[in-house]
Amino acid sequence: MPSATSTQLPPSRLLVLTSNLYRAMDAARIAFAGTTVPIHQDHHLRESDYGHLNNCGKRSRSEH
Known part of the structure; x- marks a missing residue:
């Protein structure tokens, strides 16, 4: 199976x-x-601003 990097699409x-x-x-x-x-x-596809929840991992979100 070819790797994703070696696959060529037309x-x-x-x-x-x-x-x-x-x-x-x-x-x-x-x-x-x-x-x-x-x-x-x-x-x-624009980024979104979630205030203090930006850059929080799953565990951090549950603590807020």
């Missing part, structure tokens, strides 16, 4: 999904410059 099946934040789109454009891979943005 270019027609490649796609980059990114949030609609400028820095995410900019990084995708730089990373895939010179390719024909389409870059699609989706606002659902």
Whole structure:
């Protein structure tokens, strides 16, 4: 069985999904410059702010 890194997909099946934040789109454009891979943005991929629960593990969340 080939590893995930050695598997090659045909270019027609490649796609980059990114949030609609400028820095995410900019990084995708730089990373895939010179390719024909389409870059699609989706606002659902933006990070969320959960206040004091940010960066808490499962155990920490149950203590709040």
